[in-house]
Amino acid sequence: MIKDMKIACLLITHLGIKDEMRRRPDLVGRNIILYRPDSGARSAKTLGRSIKSVVFDVSSGVSGIPGGMPLSAALSKSPDSIVLQADLERYRKVFARIMSDLRRIAPAVQGAGLGKVFVDMTGLEYMYGGEAKVVTRMLETAPSLFHPRVGIAKGKFPAYVAALSSDPGRATKIPDNPTGTADFLASFPVDVLPVGWQMIMELHRFAIHTLGELAAQDLGNLQTRFGPGGRKSWELARGIDPDRVIELKKNDVVDEYVTLPFASASREVLFTAVDALLRRAYTRPGLKGKYALKFLLKCTVVGSTPWSREIVIKEAAASASAASFSIRSVLSDIELPGLIEDVALSVSGFMGEHGVQARAFTDVREQIQDRLNRLAKVDRHLQAKTGGRKSLYRVVEVDPIHPVPEMRFVQVPVDPLSVESVRSINMPEEVKVGESKGIPVSVALPGKGSVPVRARAVDMWKMDLWWMHRPVRRVYYVLKLDGSGPLTVFRDTLGERGLITEKHRETAVTGHRWYRQDY
Template identity: 30%
Template sequence: MTNLAIACIVVPDFPLRIESVRHPELDGLPLALTDATAQRRLIVECLPEATAEGIRLGMTVRDAINACPRAVILSADPVYYASVFAEILDALLDVSPGIEQGEPGLAWIDLRGLERLYGGLEGVVERLLGAAPPALRPRLGLGANKFVAAVAARRARPGGYRLVPEVYSRAFLARNPVDVLPVSLEMIRRLERFGLYTLRDIARLPAGKLQAQFGPDGYRAWELANGIDSAPFRPLEPVEQVVERLALPAPTVQIDALLLGVRQLARRICARHAMRSRGARQARIQLLIEGQRSWERVVVFKGAIGDAERLAGLLAGRLAGLTVEGPVEEIALELSGLTTIYARQRQLFESDLRRRRQQDIDEVVDELKQRYSLSPLFSLTPVEPWSRIPERRWGLLARE
């Protein structure tokens, strides 16, 4: 396995592939997914069969049905997709300790030492492909760096692998279209408007011209087109998490019942031994909805939160105004970024007390903004104190 340092495993159209496995009768049909929790139901994922019928990302459901009456449009189930991907990552960690997580359905593997461990290249390939369920049709690419391995994986046949030795990396990349580059869609369109349709076209240009036109992304595109990928390998690190789940007595769509469940989960999770004298910097709240659907949001806190009531208030702000597509069967709460909370003693001096009170007010304002998306508190601010009209002398300024 000379000069093959990285492998990449990929499941194209990962959420849609999972839905095809859950519903075998949909395999081969123009399938698309929509985010049912958004204010406007837009297409967020679609198979090539659906694209060929005229369906595009960002299209409304009504327009998608008009473009392709036989299209099958399902509500996304992000919680289930994440659980399947987590199982794949766990299986890959059993093969190699060096795993880097990419977008859902994509991961890189450090190949150093695996050939001797599994008796050659075929053994390594078999173990890596076996980490994903065969029904998902995973593809494997092996190359000298992450970019070459990722492109090789996407060019492999379903359930197979593609090997690209380092000396052939540039020739292999040359015939690939520019949309394989990890850059924005706008830059891809600009490259095509300049007549640059393949990586060969980019590799022939001087690096300085691309950098002058596109900035750092242009220079990185030139490097990748020439088989140079300086991006470091970032292996997964163990993350301590605390998870609590609550199965509702009866499925419900009432927000008040969901808020009550969230408050109960916050109290239970903060009372656990793992949370003693500790707080979380991030929370993930998940709602499992009838009909194999789900909703989830990640909340990042400015500081560590260890108080149950404050945690419940911040999470309730994310649920306020939520329109649930169907009855919720289960609520899950996951805390991560755990850190120790040290006691803070109030100072005896009046200036310190005044500053502390201001900090308390700021925390309350932050919680209200989380809940209502704007600050409901205002301060009287002098505007034109000299004015004869009382309404012009003072103004209401929202507290931020």
């Protein structure tokens, strides 16, 4: 192992599950199964058989269901779980954004599969004023709901195992001494080794269950039985991993991505997302201080092929506001082909400042951009003082007459470096409601000791938006509470018997739940 080498592993387990929960807060706390088409689907289709689905991942509350298990078998073990098709392309884009943020911190960053990335930590503590500050910045590159964890060691594999042992939002460092790494690894199962499941099963069959037991084996016997994989596994079990973090060659393209809080065909939702992505892109080292000519937009469209549009502007844009103005001008009359769920932006066609003549006067867009930049600095100062991860947002009106309150406005972080993205506001909050013949008679509000308060219904209306991508069926009540003002609550009736069609069963959350909401 190379002397003085220090590697960190940022690990996000169940990234797909957590991304689904971030997009749909009603999934938090539910048992979820993500599935994907079987890798042999193409050959199966060729032979005229139906394509089977297998498990991609499951939430932490689901046990006994490994990845690759047929979906039908998984549902027999956990019939009450919510079943969703894994959106692997979106998960990769989300993880790519996290890796892009990590590259702001360290020059050498290497992905190693969805949710796992290695960072060369050598010398970073001197740049940021200590190792703890580097780790904090790394953890902040991922949304808090993703529960990232960090491991630090003198090799990739030990760093990964250290990350596995860390609590969410925390870091674990393996002691830096001759036997510290091997001693730390000894109690972990051989299942954490980066080898095929066949070799893992063989090791268990030979009563080799932990890394400590593997490290104690005779190397010659392991090589005879398992070949080069046996030697590699034996070295890893002893903490020997000389592989360095290899940074892939960068192209002259800056990529950004955001998941929308809800599917929408609104141009204003698209423009809001593009503005947020442009502000992030123009802070990237590859684009900062440069001009850009080409902008490629890609959106996932519900139930249709992806939509894309390449925009080449006449005057290269030196700022996010200038680029936004040009893109909005080109797309001012655009009609989206359907509901879009996300927005990906690729910026290219860079040129240095010397290639464009500077203007003598700043325009209104630059003044607005300057004001936003000052607010972003204030935001970072507040975060540093309060220890928070977010504080200031801009509220953007996207569809003020939409019947669903949480789809009328969105909030965008003032700081373009924030890990938070475009989010809904006025989201429903689950509450406990006492009923009498289906009518609310009491409600227990969060933060007030969950003590039920008597309530009287003074108004009621229903909402049945069956035609939406994710149907909305609610019964709203305005309640008059004892000792306080009116409160609006609704009962989610989508999951009630007979109301979920086969088409929407995959995206439905079954149950009988009450929520409060400012209508």
